[in-house]
Amino acid sequence: MKKILCIGAGYVGGPTMAVIADKCPQYTVTVVDINEKRIAAWNSDDLPIYEPGLDEVVKRCRGKNLFYSTDVAKGIKEADIIFVSVNTPTKTFGAGAGRAADLQYLEKTARSIIEHADSDKIVVEKSTLPVRTAQAMSRILHSNTRGLKFQIISNPEFLAEGTAINDLMDPDRVLIGGLETEEGKKAINEIVEIYANWVPRERIITTNLWSSELTKLVSNALLAQRVSSVNSISALCEKTEANINEVTAAAGRDTRIGAKFLKASIGFGGSCFKKDILNLVYLCGYYGLPEVAEYWEQVIKMNEFQSRRFVGNMLAAMFNTVADKKIAILGFAFKADTGDTRESPAISVCRQLLEERARLRIHDPKALENAQLDLEDAAGDITYCEDPYEAVKGAHAIAVMTDWKCFKELDFKRIYESMEKPAFLFDGRNLLDVDEMYGIGFNVYPIGKKAKTHF
Numbered sequence: 001m002k003k004i005l006c007i008g009a010g011y012v013g014g015p016t017m018a019v020i021a022d023k024c025p026q027y028t029v030t031v032v033d034i035n036e037k038r039i040a041a042w043n044s045d046d047l048p049i050y051e052p053g054l055d056e057v058v059k060r061c062r063g064k065n066l067f068y069s070t071d072v073a074k075g076i077k078e079a080d081i082i083f084v085s086v087n088t089p090t091k092t093f094g095a096g097a098g099r100a101a102d103l104q105y106l107e108k109t110a111r112s113i114i115e116h117a118d119s120d121k122i123v124v125e126k127s128t129l130p131v132r133t134a135q136a137m138s139r140i141l142h143s144n145t146r147g148l149k150f151q152i153i154s155n156p157e158f159l160a161e162g163t164a165i166n167d168l169m170d171p172d173r174v175l176i177g178g179l180e181t182e183e184g185k186k187a188i189n190e191i192v193e194i195y196a197n198w199v200p201r202e203r204i205i206t207t208n209l210w211s212s213e214l215t216k217l218v219s220n221a222l223l224a225q226r227v228s229s230v231n232s233i234s235a236l237c238e239k240t241e242a243n244i245n246e247v248t249a250a251a252g253r254d255t256r257i258g259a260k261f262l263k264a265s266i267g268f269g270g271s272c273f274k275k276d277i278l279n280l281v282y283l284c285g286y287y288g289l290p291e292v293a294e295y296w297e298q299v300i301k302m303n304e305f306q307s308r309r310f311v312g313n314m315l316a317a318m319f320n321t322v323a324d325k326k327i328a329i330l331g332f333a334f335k336a337d338t339g340d341t342r343e344s345p346a347i348s349v350c351r352q353l354l355e356e357r358a359r360l361r362i363h364d365p366k367a368l369e370n371a372q373l374d375l376e377d378a379a380g381d382i383t384y385c386e387d388p389y390e391a392v393k394g395a396h397a398i399a400v401m402t403d404w405k406c407f408k409e410l411d412f413k414r415i416y417e418s419m420e421k422p423a424f425l426f427d428g429r430n431l432l433d434v435d436e437m438y439g440i441g442f443n444v445y446p447i448g449k450k451a452k453t454h455f
């Protein structure tokens with residue numbers, strides 16, 4: 001029985017390995033992490049992350065051919081194939097701070113591999129990395145003094161949080177990059193064999209190492225760019241009475257453009273988009289391409305502009321002051337169906353509102369714990385509410401930050417009645433029906449559409 005190890009039991013390592021174990025009963029899959037609390041949670045009924053469908057997959061395999069453990073050394077010793085899925089955040093210190101990827105966790109992982117390995121292995125980069133990281137990885141691994149050989153493979157993960165299990169079970173493509181040598185090709189095939197257990201062969205793409213590493217950064221950059229492009233136009237729509245939904249629906253009918261991922265919003269969040277673009281920007285600067293770097297940096301600037309613009313609109317609508325006013329924040333996760341709040345636009349909106357001395361009542365069905373951590377250092381009046389009706393009671397305004405479906409099912413008549421008047425509704429996700437909300441009595445401010453007010 002072949003043994004797969006994954007180092008890093010986070011949002012990627014946890015679900016990805018659960019699906020591999022589920023689809024490949026002939027492999028033993030172990031996921032290790034230095035975070036004991038996280039591993040204990042993976043071994044409990046209360047998994048450390050929320051993803052629709054994840055519980056069922058883990059329950060089916062855990063204890064059979066799927067194991068979560070803190071014993072990194074044993075895992076490395078026993079494994080034939082090691083996936084590395086550790087975090088690669090933006091550097092916060094030293095050269096490249098605020099842009100370059102912080103590769104310390106990756107390097108530490110490589111060093112533990114050479115410390116504990118006693119046979120040749122395939123090492124798979126699952127983390128998102130700057131292009132040419134595999135070269136550094138290979139040099140570290142081959143600095144071992146025991147003559148051990150390692151093949152480095154790049155297999156970036158394209159799952160989206162909130163739909164991770166579905167994305168893993170039925171991916172648009174799986175990308176596997178390796179060296180164009182005989183050993184490299186053999187290693188690529190070993191990884192292809194894993195995915196071929198459930199992914200049709202034509203969706204398994206093999207490339208050289210550098211293309212694979214770069215493709216992950218480019219995919220996220222293109223997705224984020226689409227969000228920023230639409231959001232930039234949403235600002236123009238609000239000035240001109242064009243309607244962003246009508247514009248994107250008509251533009252998206254062109255098959256070259258495509259209809260997906262054209263929704264205007266408060267902006268993108270998540271641990272990846274910003275970090276990966278910053279990484280791309282840094283790389284372009286490093287390779288002497290400042291114009292290319294500047295071009296991509298604009299995607300992030302537009303995203304920051306959108307959240308400032310949102311708060312600016314709130315202030316302007318509420319008579320230029322929110323000081324002492326209660327504002328209900330509906331949603332804190334960076335998107336629906338996840339408890340993840342990393343880089344969520346809600347963080348920036350809440351901080352801006354607190355600076356304006358607003359009193360915040362925050363509700364999210366899955367992300368309240370993370371919200372508290374994110375705003376731990378923020379001064380001001382914040383209450384975290386399990387019940388959405390408690391959050392809105394006596395509020396002057398509601399700001400919808402996350403597109404949770406359950407928000408659509410709330411009783412907005414009851415909500416309106418419990419609020420201060422005039423009651424404002426700022427919909428950062430265009431989730432709610434403008435006419436219906438206006439009919440109830442709200443002054444409604446969607447994104448990229450004319451506001452509908454009773455004034």
Ligand SMILES: NC(=O)c1ccc[n+]([C@@H]2O[C@H](COP(=O)([O-])OP(=O)(O)OC[C@H]3O[C@@H](n4cnc5c(N)ncnc54)[C@H](O)[C@@H]3O)[C@@H](O)[C@H]2O)c1
Nearest residue numbers: 008009010011012033034035085086087088105127128157
């Ligand atoms: N979150 C996503 O949606 C997503 C999607 C695609 C790719 N990625 C990429 O995947 C990688 C992992 O992302 P994530 O969201 O799972 O991160 P995460 O922070 O949730 O998980 C990373 C885990 O690695 C562990 N770790 C760090 N150093 C370690 C070491 N030396 N030994 C053992 N464990 C160690 C940490 O304790 C942590 O639990 C990142 O490079 C990210 O860019 C993330």
